[in-house]
Amino acid sequence: MKVGFIGLGIMGRPMALNLLKGGSDLTVWARRPESMTPLLEAGARGAGSAAEVAAACDVVFSMVADAADVEQVALGAAGVVEGARTGLIFVDMSTIAPAAAQDIAARLADKGVTMLDAPVSGGEVGAISGALTIMVGGDEAAFARVQPLLACMGKTATLIGGPGAGQVAKACNQILTGIGVMAVAEAFNFARKSGVDAAKVREALLGGFAYSRILENHGQRMLDRNFKPGFKAWMHQKDMNIVMQEAHRLGLMLPGSAATAQLFNAMVGSGMGEEDSVAALKLLENMSGA
Amino acid sequence: MRVGFVGMGVMGLPMARHLLAAGHDLAVWARRPASADAIVAEGAHLCVTPAELAARSEVVISVVTASRDVEELALGPDGLIEGLASGAVHVDMSTIAPATARMLATRYAERGIGWLDAPVSGGEAGAREATLAIMVGGAEETLAQVRPLLACLGRTVVHIGPAGAGQVAKACNQMIMVNVIQACAEAMRLAGAHGVELHRVREALMGGSAASRVLDVMGGRMARRDFAAGIQSRLHHKDFAILLEEARQLGVPLPVAAQTWQQLNALMALGGSLDDTASLLRVLEAQGL
Numbered sequence: 001m002k003v004g005f006i007g008l009g010i011m012g013r014p015m016a017l018n019l020l021k022g023g024s025d026l027t028v029w030a031r032r033p034e035s036m037t038p039l040l041e042a043g044a045r046g047a048g049s050a051a052e053v054a055a056a057c058d059v060v061f062s063m064v065a066d067a068a069d070v071e072q073v074a075l076g077a078a079g080v081v082e083g084a085r086t087g088l089i090f091v092d093m094s095t096i097a098p099a100a101a102q103d104i105a106a107r108l109a110d111k112g113v114t115m116l117d118a119p120v121s122g123g124e125v126g127a128i129s130g131a132l133t134i135m136v137g138g139d140e141a142a143f144a145r146v147q148p149l150l151a152c153m154g155k156t157a158t159l160i161g162g163p164g165a166g167q168v169a170k171a172c173n174q175i176l177t178g179i180g181v182m183a184v185a186e187a188f189n190f191a192r193k194s195g196v197d198a199a200k201v202r203e204a205l206l207g208g209f210a211y212s213r214i215l216e217n218h219g220q221r222m223l224d225r226n227f228k229p230g231f232k233a234w235m236h237q238k239d240m241n242i243v244m245q246e247a248h249r250l251g252l253m254l255p256g257s258a259a260t261a262q263l264f265n266a267m268v269g270s271g272m273g274e275e276d277s278v279a280a281l282k283l284l285e286n287m288s289g290a
Numbered sequence: 291m292r293v294g295f296v297g298m299g300v301m302g303l304p305m306a307r308h309l310l311a312a313g314h315d316l317a318v319w320a321r322r323p324a325s326a327d328a329i330v331a332e333g334a335h336l337c338v339t340p341a342e343l344a345a346r347s348e349v350v351i352s353v354v355t356a357s358r359d360v361e362e363l364a365l366g367p368d369g370l371i372e373g374l375a376s377g378a379v380h381v382d383m384s385t386i387a388p389a390t391a392r393m394l395a396t397r398y399a400e401r402g403i404g405w406l407d408a409p410v411s412g413g414e415a416g417a418r419e420a421t422l423a424i425m426v427g428g429a430e431e432t433l434a435q436v437r438p439l440l441a442c443l444g445r446t447v448v449h450i451g452p453a454g455a456g457q458v459a460k461a462c463n464q465m466i467m468v469n470v471i472q473a474c475a476e477a478m479r480l481a482g483a484h485g486v487e488l489h490r491v492r493e494a495l496m497g498g499s500a501a502s503r504v505l506d507v508m509g510g511r512m513a514r515r516d517f518a519a520g521i522q523s524r525l526h527h528k529d530f531a532i533l534l535e536e537a538r539q540l541g542v543p544l545p546v547a548a549q550t551w552q553q554l555n556a557l558m559a560l561g562g563s564l565d566d567t568a569s570l571l572r573v574l575e576a577q578g579l
Contacts, residue, residue, distance in 0.1 A: 237538065241535075241538055244534070244548075244551075245531075247552070247555050248527070248531050248551070248555055250555075250559070251555050251556065251558040251559030251560075252555055252556075252559065253552045253553065253555050253556040253559075254552055254555075255549055255552050258548035258549055258551060258552050259545060259548065259549070261538070261548060262537075262543040262544055262545045262548045263543060265537055265538055265540075265541050265542055265543045265544070266541070266542075266543035267541075268541040269540065269541020269542055269543070270541070273541070
């Protein structure tokens with residue numbers, strides 16, 4: 001099977017490298033030619049456009065920034081659709097709105113291309129170690145065909161449902177991680193302001209019902225005052241915006257997400273956008289005084 | 291003055307009537323010409339396209355629904371920009387995004403056409419009684435040119451700043467107003483849960499520090515359980531999406547407005563989109579609509 005990969009940023013590059021390591025015959029394209037270099041050096045073929053990638057491949061993956069980018073790559077000038085032969089499977093692993101994923105999938109289907117939305121959780125670390133969690137929406141047969149490829153990039157790949165269902169699962173993931181990070185930051189700020197050692201609090205709580213991966217990992221980074229990304233606050237803000245826009249569209253009440261989205265606004269507005277989400281602790285400290 | 295008018299809704303019609311009554315030479319254009327029947331019968335001239343309306347007018351005033359509508363009216367096929375002479379002015383009194391207002395001001399300026407965003411507060415009653423509060427963004431000399439017209443429509447006309455600034459003030463107005471509606475709904479819900487008469491609570495509070503126009507009007511509607519619009523809640527729902535999107539872009543936290551937005555989302559889901567925003571009380575009662 002010939003495999004293509006479009007978008008070779010912080011996430012896309014290691015994911016594509018893992019496909020190569022898994023023995024895929026890989027063709028790549030990225031908007032900035034220099035980001036293709038590490039892949040070409042590792043043995044991938046370079047293409048001149050998304051259409052050229054599609055023409056050479058049976059399955060094309062993309063990992064780009066937002067819905068406009070996915071639309072451009074899939075349906076724009078020199079996009080996947082221009083090079084695709086009938087039966088091509090296009091797997092978009094970016095995080096975009098479910099409604100946008102459904103729209104792009106429907107327009108690709110008209111041209112004989114099957115799209116899966118397959119956003120990921122696990123960050124750069126998960127991308128490098130091939131341990132991502134992959135949430136998939138779309139056709140079951142197409143999912144079965146690409147499953148061995150997904151296994152090169154992720155620890156688990158779950159078919160959630162039809163088109164857009166992967167993005168719904170990702171939005172749920174961002175609700176849980178966004179509110180979760182804020183909850184840990186609030187608890188630590190509460191402990192600090194009460195004159196109690198937050199490290200001891202974390203240690204005790206890890207044994208109880210409040211245990212979570214976020215308390216363990218993000219909590220440790222907060223205690224270490226390690227605000228290096230990781231997952232940048234502005235990206236979490238962007239993802240929470242997808243959640244809030246969907247809530248508006250669907251008539252959904254999401255009070256916890258709404259509060260969290262406002263704290264991300266405050267982080268970005270006060271210059272913490274490039275730091276990890278765990279810098280939320282600093283924001284709460286600044287707003288609560290010493 | 292030769293004045294053009296677009297938008298014959300609950301706000302626009304009484305506003306257009308004030309201009310006629312003040313002796314202005316009024317022409318109108320309407321997407322559905324039948325909606326202009328009343329004002330034409332009272333002496334306004336009917337135009338076939340926005341461009342035709344613009345060509346005969348020194349000033350065109352519009353009161354429509356959304357950013358998209360204003361953009362289409364100004365720049366669409368046979369749009370105002372094709373008819374307005376250099377030195378003429380488009381005064382948009384709709385509630386739209388500040389960014390759209392700034393964009394239109396720039397496009398008009400390229401042709402020497404003036405622009406004001408002049409959204410209003412005061413509702414249907416304010417439009418009927420010519421007591422609207424008008425908040426204006428745009429050049430001061432442009433405002434001076436049309437101030438006599440605006441004085442026919444409202445009690446206060448405040449120049450806020452450059453293009454878009456009127457819409458910023460309107461966004462602040464919407465945020466305060468709907469947040470306070472939510473606060474009133476919560477107070478009424480609490481009083482109701484205690485089995486206390488809502489109208490007595492409202493009456494007592496109107497004499498004290500919590501008195502406000504919203505408590506007076508919307509609190510009254512809540513106490514009477516009169517949820518017929520007023521102001522259709524879907525319009526506030528729309529305003530809050532714009533408001534919170536801009537807060538996101540600016541990196542400004544609006545924690546209370548974000549919660550009010552969620553209550554409005556719930557109201558839409560419960561089928562209350564055409565009811566008055568006082569229906570936020572019913573979301574708290576969660577009894578369905």
